[in-house]
Amino acid sequence: MKGSKTSIKIPSKVIIPIIAIIIGAIFFYIGVFQYGFWDSEASKPTKGFFPVIIATALIGLSILALVQGIKSEKVEFNFKNWLVPLGLLAIIASSYIFGLVLSIAAYIVIWLKVYEKQTWKTTIITLAVAMFIVVGCFQLWLGIDFPLGIIFDLILG
Amino acid sequence: MDNLMMLIQGFSVVFSLENLLVCLLGAVLGLIVGAMPGIGSLAGVALLLPLTYKFNPTTAIIMLGALYYSNMYGGAYSAILLNIPGDSPAVMTALDGYPMSTKRNRPGQALFTANMASFIGGTIGIIILTFMGPALADIGLHFGPAEMAVLLLVAMTSIGWLVGSNPTTGVVLSLLGILIATIGMDLQTGSPRFNFGNIYLLGGVKFIPFVIGTVGFAQVMRLMDEKDDKTESKITEKLTIKGSLLTGHDFKRLLPPAIRSGFMGTFVGVLPGAGATTGAFLGYAMQRAFKSEEPLGTGALEGIAACEAANNAAAAGSFAPLLALGIPGSGTGAVLLGGLMMWGLNPGPLLFTNEPEFAWGLIASLFLANILTLIIALGIIPVLLKILAVPVKVIIPIITVVCLVGSYSDTYSLYGVIIMLISGVCGYVLEKSGYSTAPMLLAFVLAPLLEDNLRKAFVISGGSTSAVFFNSGISITLFVVLVAIVATPIVRFILTKLGVLKNKKETN
Numbered sequence: 001m002k003g004s005k006t007s008i009k010i011p012s013k014v015i016i017p018i019i020a021i022i023i024g025a026i027f028f029y030i031g032v033f034q035y036g037f038w039d040s041e042a043s044k045p046t047k048g049f050f051p052v053i054i055a056t057a058l059i060g061l062s063i064l065a066l067v068q069g070i071k072s073e074k075v076e077f078n079f080k081n082w083l084v085p086l087g088l089l090a091i092i093a094s095s096y097i098f099g100l101v102l103s104i105a106a107y108i109v110i111w112l113k114v115y116e117k118q119t120w121k122t123t124i125i126t127l128a129v130a131m132f133i134v135v136g137c138f139q140l141w142l143g144i145d146f147p148l149g150i151i152f153d154l155i156l157g
Numbered sequence: 158m159d160n161l162m163m164l165i166q167g168f169s170v171v172f173s174l175e176n177l178l179v180c181l182l183g184a185v186l187g188l189i190v191g192a193m194p195g196i197g198s199l200a201g202v203a204l205l206l207p208l209t210y211k212f213n214p215t216t217a218i219i220m221l222g223a224l225y226y227s228n229m230y231g232g233a234y235s236a237i238l239l240n241i242p243g244d245s246p247a248v249m250t251a252l253d254g255y256p257m258s259t260k261r262n263r264p265g266q267a268l269f270t271a272n273m274a275s276f277i278g279g280t281i282g283i284i285i286l287t288f289m290g291p292a293l294a295d296i297g298l299h300f301g302p303a304e305m306a307v308l309l310l311v312a313m314t315s316i317g318w319l320v321g322s323n324p325t326t327g328v329v330l331s332l333l334g335i336l337i338a339t340i341g342m343d344l345q346t347g348s349p350r351f352n353f354g355n356i357y358l359l360g361g362v363k364f365i366p367f368v369i370g371t372v373g374f375a376q377v378m379r380l381m382d383e384k385d386d387k388t389e390s391k392i393t394e395k396l397t398i399k400g401s402l403l404t405g406h407d408f409k410r411l412l413p414p415a416i417r418s419g420f421m422g423t424f425v426g427v428l429p430g431a432g433a434t435t436g437a438f439l440g441y442a443m444q445r446a447f448k449s450e451e452p453l454g455t456g457a458l459e460g461i462a463a464c465e466a467a468n469n470a471a472a473a474g475s476f477a478p479l480l481a482l483g484i485p486g487s488g489t490g491a492v493l494l495g496g497l498m499m500w501g502l503n504p505g506p507l508l509f510t511n512e513p514e515f516a517w518g519l520i521a522s523l524f525l526a527n528i529l530t531l532i533i534a535l536g537i538i539p540v541l542l543k544i545l546a547v548p549v550k551v552i553i554p555i556i557t558v559v560c561l562v563g564s565y566s567d568t569y570s571l572y573g574v575i576i577m578l579i580s581g582v583c584g585y586v587l588e589k590s591g592y593s594t595a596p597m598l599l600a601f602v603l604a605p606l607l608e609d610n611l612r613k614a615f616v617i618s619g620g621s622t623s624a625v626f627f628n629s630g631i632s633i634t635l636f637v638v639l640v641a642i643v644a645t646p647i648v649r650f651i652l653t654k655l656g657v658l659k660n661k662k663e664t665n
Contacts, residue, residue, distance in 0.1 A: 012590040020329055027336050030351060044616045047343035047350050050608040051336060058332040064650060065325045075590050081381045084374075084557060085582055091561060092571060092578075100565070104558050111554045116384075118551070126551050130558045142210050144566040 007078045013069035017062040024058035027051050087111060099149035104134055160287055163509075167517030170215060171525055179216050180522055183223030184530045188537065190224075191231020192544050193552060196376065197244035198228035198433075199489045199595070203372040204556065206365055206496055207563040214500035215515050221496050222476075222519055223526035225489060226279065229433060229472045230534050233271040233465055235545050238264060238392060246437040246468035253453060253460030261456040264392045265401025268538055270458050271465045273403070274415040276531045278466025281419030282426065282473025283523045289427070289474075290509065290520065293481035297506030302613035303625045307635040309607040312484045314642045317596035324645060326592045334600030335607070337362050344605065345612060357572045364495045366564035366576040367601065371594050372488070374560045374581025377553055379588070384550040392542065401538050407458060414444050414459045415466035422467030426474025432487035433468040433475075440467025473523060480504050480516055483606060488595030495602045 028051075031037070035048030087107060094103035108130050112123040138144045148156065171180065186208075190201035202225050209217035232243035237254035250271060258264030300308065313335075317327030340351045341361025352358035394400075403411070418440035425436040444453060444463035451457040475486040483505040485491045497504055502512060509516045537544070564577035584594050611625075618624035626636045 012586060016587065016590055016592065017329070020333060023333065023336065027339075027351065035350065038620065043619050045612045047346050047348065049615070050611060051339045051351070054332050054335045054339075058329065058336065061325055061329050061332065064647065065323075065329050068323070068325060068650065077586075077589065078382065081378045081585070084378045084381060084553065085578060087554075088374075088557060088561060088574075088578055092574060095571075100562075104561070108554050108558070112551070116550045122551060126555060130555055133555070133559060134562050137208065138562045138566055142207070142566060144562070144569070146562070146565065147571075 006080065007076050009074040009076050011069075011072075012075045012077075013072040014066060017066035017069055020062040021059055021066070024055040024062060028055035028059065031055060083115070095147055095149060097149050097151060099152050100146040101131075101134060101139070102149070104130065160291055163291075163513060163517045164287055164521060166513070167519075167521030168524075170514055170518035171219065171521045175212075176216055176219050176518075176522070177525075179212060179220040180223045180525050181529055181533075183220040184227040184526050184533055187224040187227030188231045188530060188533055189544060191228035191243055192234040192541065193231075193243065193547065196552075196556070198225060198232070199487075199492065200372045200376045201228050202489055202492050203368045204559050204563060206368070206492065207566050209496065210566065214497075214502055215518050217500055218493075218497060218502075218515070218519055219522040221493055222522050223529070225493060226469075226472060226523060226526045227530040227533075229279075229469045230272060230275050230530050232468075233275070233461075234268065234541055237267045237271060237461075238542065238545055246433040246464070246471075248434075249437045249441040249464035250461055252441070253455070253457045256454070256456035257458065257461065258392060258456075262394075263456075264394070265396050265398075265538060266403055266407065266458070267456075267461060268396075268541070269401045269403050269535070270407070270411055270461045272531055272534045273408075273411060274418075274462035274465040275469040275534075276527060277412070277415040278419040278422055278468070278470035279473050279527045280524075281416065281466075282423040282470035283520065283527065285420075285423045286473050286477050286523070287520055289477045290481050290516070293477055294506045294509045297482050300506065300631065301629075302610040302617065303628055304631045304635065306607060306610040306614050307626065307632055307639060308482065309484065309603055309610065311635050311639050311642065313596070313600050313603060313607070314639060316487075316599050323591060325650070327596045328643070330587065330592055330594060330597040331600040334597035335604040337367075337597075338601045338604035339608070344609070362601075363567055363573055363576055364499060364602070365567040366573040367580050368492055368495060368598060369560050369564050370577035370580030370582075371584035371598060372492070373556060373563075374577055375584030375588060375594070377556045377560065378581065378585040380549055380553050380556075384548075384553060386549065396538050396541060398535060398538055401535075410450055410458050411462045414440075414447065414463040417443065417447075418463045418467035419470045422470030423474035425467070426471030426486060427477050428486065432490075433471040436471030436474075437464040437468040440464045476520070476523070480508055480519070481506065483508075483603075485599060485602070488598050491595070491599040491602045495598075498602070 031048035031052035036046040037049055037052055039046050091103045091107050094106065105127060108127045109123055112118040112126055139146060186205055187201060190196050191198060202221060205224055209220055212220065232247035233250045233254065234243060236242040236247040236251035237258050240251055240255040242248045242251050254267050254271065257267040313331045314328055317331035340358055342359065343350045349359055421443060422436035422440055425439055426432060440463040441460060444459055449457045449459040453460045475490050478484045478486055479490050479494060483494065483503065485494045494504060502515060560577055561574055564573040565571065567573045587594055614625045627633050
């Protein structure tokens, strides 16, 4: 797993088929041994019938993809791309305390001002657009209630 | 004649104030999202899907149709002004669009050409759809569960086979998409299946968070690679509507390629897996066989017209199998189909009979969206450079927030957000590793229909496989096609190993 300081090289073309084989095997096992394949008395398929067929095909083709992937080059993943899911996880964690809307606002400001080093003008305009989407479109227009978080729940009783 | 009468009825559905406004909103949003480099129609439709919650099914789908359709217009703008295609069909537009706007110093005319050609191609496509849709549905009425099951298998595997560089990986993801769709409740017995003791999974993997993650969130992760790219235009002159108008001579040059590509693109759009990108490529390739006033690739108006007309016609054509057979031709079509199913509508041969108001309303709305989008597209020419100047680093947090609230609003819980996050990360890793996720989305949407038909077919046949796959001429033909599709990558792999076929890498 070599790479530079800002990236890592992973044999994902080998790892993905292996994961697919494992998923196929799990669905195959549960399908055959827990749900059954065919109800011979009623002469009809059971709920495991369809997943078992698909899982079998998945295992077979994943083995082929694995063989093809072994000689493939490793894929380079940059660390910066993973800041996006990390940011999302931070919003989720923060929403339990400060609520989703406030957490989103804080995320926009931190992302643009601290990470991207944008001007206050750009940051505030972007924040206004994001708040229009979240509060204007989703909360007011579509009527979606976003979680308020522990602090606001306590204040509002 | 019946079709025209039904179409007029469809217009009566569309011409309500709410539907008109929604069609307009869809057209504006689609145009803006399509114009922004790096988002594309698939992510655009997926991200805006939650906005349809407010409406009834017909209105919701009218908005989605307008959105999808106008997206096709928007993709060309960044290709013409920045040499950055907004989506894959616009790759061909950039070949002549950018030289026409920079070397020939006619950026406004290049945009006008793209808009007019899109309008002409789209109009041809929708007119053909008006007649082809019901005709396809009539053929579909002859399909029983067995034929439908094999047809669905062909659609899924052919898209897995055609999309992306490696057929094996496409089919692997199709199968994975089917297995993900089996999680939740078994609809025929009403009992839980593959929920692994998790109460959230009893309701299955939700479509909207899954699609927003796989397409939208994965796209945001990819955009991080482009966030420092400069999107400044070399065009210094101010764009105006008056300065963008085409001359009579320009129109004479534009019409023949637009009409040719309009017809060709529509039929390409009907084929599974082909879609707007293939339409644009073939439209441009076809133009090479005809005379152009300037050589293609140097800013020829004919080049822009050929590919823009073809991709919009293909977008319209792809509605025919989607509505009449319930089979989408692309990832975006799969998202639209998922949207239809979300609203309790089942596209297929009976749609035109059971839900004529909806089916014809949608087709009529495409006509309306085509006209509205043309007007808006011409109107926004003066501000296009400003829209395109929005930096990617500012778009990233906004799309992240849209993904978050869109997936939350589907489940009213963070479960939707978690599904979106997991599918987004997986989608990013898969695409980065050369696995196209479009077949997975398509398979995920079609899986319940496939399982239902397959199980019915086996009940009818009493468990006889031969009675399912070889009970009619249609089944046999489709089964042979299916076997050919599935066997091709395996045979190719074996032949390559044996040295009969040359490895792609060696030949390059």
